[in-house]
Amino acid sequence: xxxxxxxxxxxxxxxxxxxxxxxxxxxxxxxxxxxxxxxxxxxxxxxxxxxxxxxxxxxxxxxxxxxxxxxxxxxxxxxxxxxxxxxxxxxxxxxxxxxxxxxxxxxxxxxxxxxxxxxxxxxxxxxxxxxxxxxxxxxxxxxxxxxxxxxxxxxxxxxxxxxxxxxxxxxxxxxxxxxxxxxxxxxxxxxxxxxxxxxxxxxxxxxxxxxxxxxxxxxxxxxxxxxxxxxxxxxxxxx
Amino acid sequence: xxxxxxxxxxxxxxxxxxxxxxxxxxxxxxxxxxxxxxxxxxxxxxxxxxxxxxxxxxxxxxxxxxxxxxxxxxxxxxxxxxxxxxxxxxxxxxxxxxxxxxxxxxxxxxxxxxxxxxxxxxxxxxxxxxxxxxxxxxxxxxxxxxxxxxxxxxxxxxxxxxxxxxxxxxxxxxxxxxxxxxxxxxxxxxxxxxxxxxxxxxxxxxxxxxxxxxxxxxxx
Numbered sequence: 001x002x003x004x005x006x007x008x009x010x011x012x013x014x015x016x017x018x019x020x021x022x023x024x025x026x027x028x029x030x031x032x033x034x035x036x037x038x039x040x041x042x043x044x045x046x047x048x049x050x051x052x053x054x055x056x057x058x059x060x061x062x063x064x065x066x067x068x069x070x071x072x073x074x075x076x077x078x079x080x081x082x083x084x085x086x087x088x089x090x091x092x093x094x095x096x097x098x099x100x101x102x103x104x105x106x107x108x109x110x111x112x113x114x115x116x117x118x119x120x121x122x123x124x125x126x127x128x129x130x131x132x133x134x135x136x137x138x139x140x141x142x143x144x145x146x147x148x149x150x151x152x153x154x155x156x157x158x159x160x161x162x163x164x165x166x167x168x169x170x171x172x173x174x175x176x177x178x179x180x181x182x183x184x185x186x187x188x189x190x191x192x193x194x195x196x197x198x199x200x201x202x203x204x205x206x207x208x209x210x211x212x213x214x215x216x217x218x219x220x221x222x223x224x225x226x227x228x229x230x231x232x233x234x235x236x237x238x239x
Numbered sequence: 240x241x242x243x244x245x246x247x248x249x250x251x252x253x254x255x256x257x258x259x260x261x262x263x264x265x266x267x268x269x270x271x272x273x274x275x276x277x278x279x280x281x282x283x284x285x286x287x288x289x290x291x292x293x294x295x296x297x298x299x300x301x302x303x304x305x306x307x308x309x310x311x312x313x314x315x316x317x318x319x320x321x322x323x324x325x326x327x328x329x330x331x332x333x334x335x336x337x338x339x340x341x342x343x344x345x346x347x348x349x350x351x352x353x354x355x356x357x358x359x360x361x362x363x364x365x366x367x368x369x370x371x372x373x374x375x376x377x378x379x380x381x382x383x384x385x386x387x388x389x390x391x392x393x394x395x396x397x398x399x400x401x402x403x404x405x406x407x408x409x410x411x412x413x414x415x416x417x418x419x420x421x422x423x424x425x426x427x428x429x430x431x432x433x434x435x436x437x438x439x440x441x442x443x444x445x446x447x448x449x450x451x452x453x454x455x456x457x458x459x
Binding site (some may be wrong): 232 | 259303355358359361362365366369371374375378379381382383386387389390393394395396398
């Protein structure tokens with residue numbers, strides 16, 4: 001038997017709101033990085049979707065530049081749903097959520113931590129599928145890359161804010177993963193519509209000022225739903 | 240089926256209004272008989288999109304605050320009845336649009352908004368069906384009821400960028416109604432009759448919810 005080593009107990013202060021938010025974001029991201037199960041299926045889905053969409057249209061009738069914005073946003077939406085379901089699904093098998101709730105952590109911090117982890121997930125998928133679409137559909141995006149990234153990020157915050165809340169609700173119901181798209185997709189429409197329109201304009205070489213209206217809708221959606229979903233999240237937990 | 244007093248009044252009012260609409264209201268000069276669908280379409284939209292959805296929103300907010308199961312029953316009853324009225328709007332609209340616009344459906348702001356409210360109602364009803372626990376079901380559906388109402392201005396704003404084909408309201412607007420008085424009287428009575436019908440159905444559905452909850456409570 002090895003000699004027992006006595007370690008002095010470590011007294012650490014409980015992290016504050018920001019600290020616990022980041023800790024939860026880090027925990028979720030680490031779980032995903034170590035298992036890599038969902039991110040790989042999301043990426044495989046993205047590449048398959050790019051291929052299938054190309055052959056779903058007659059390439060001699062529809063120019064690929066007209067196809068690209070739609071394909072991008074369909075991929076972002078559905079691969080995002082894959083990640084969102086994982087967000088709370090990962091807590092289910094061992095009921096790890098109960099431990100999180102018992103910990104001295106604000107419930108709002110759990111929501112925001114999950115939201116940041118989901119945002120990171122969605123951004124990784126986008127960072128790979130956006131150049132892939134540009135490459136395979138022969139759409140040069142160099143000239144308007146920063147405005148396009150702005151559109152994508154603004155839209156992603158809105159999608160993830162609503163999606164994280166519905167994911168929390170869906171895992172507790174009998175339908176589980178079937179319910180998430182049913183609840184979330186009607187809420188995604190007012191995000192995807194302006195985002196896809198703005199993407200199409202940028203890809204067609206229009207000025208950035210022409211898409212500012214769409215950008216302000218996206219920003220307004222982000223602010224309203226981030227605040228309201230953070231406030232409503234505690235009601236989706238066991239009380 | 241036993242009719243309450245409210246039920247008798249509502250059914251008589253609906254029958255009376257539609258007899259007046261069909262036989263005693265003049266045809267539209269341009270659209271002919273097709274325009275008469277207005278007397279079903281517009282009042283159903285008022286009930287389904289504004290009245291019922293508004294009540295779901297208010298009772299959902301109040302439920303999260305007061306946690307009174309009665310509020311949840313009102314919200315769920317209003318959502319179900321509102322779903323039926325919104326379905327009526329979505330059925331009568333295309334029937335009217337085909338002869339007048341030449342197409343059953345266009346992705347116009349108002350049409351899209353109505354369709355998405357219908358999806359949210361459907362999601363609300365499916366969500367309720369997927370949860371057994373009373374308290375959790377009430378909480379979750381209240382969250383969805385609030386978010387759904389907040390979504391409405393955004394759907395409206397984002398589809399506003401498309402051109403709109405749907406006529407503006409003829410009745411609920413600041414200026415005088417743009418219709419002959421015979422038609423206005425019929426339309427106003429139809430609004431009142433369908434509001435009564437909604438109130439009656441809401442009340443019946445509420446009583447059913449109370450009985451069902453009591454029965455389930457007794458069993459468990």
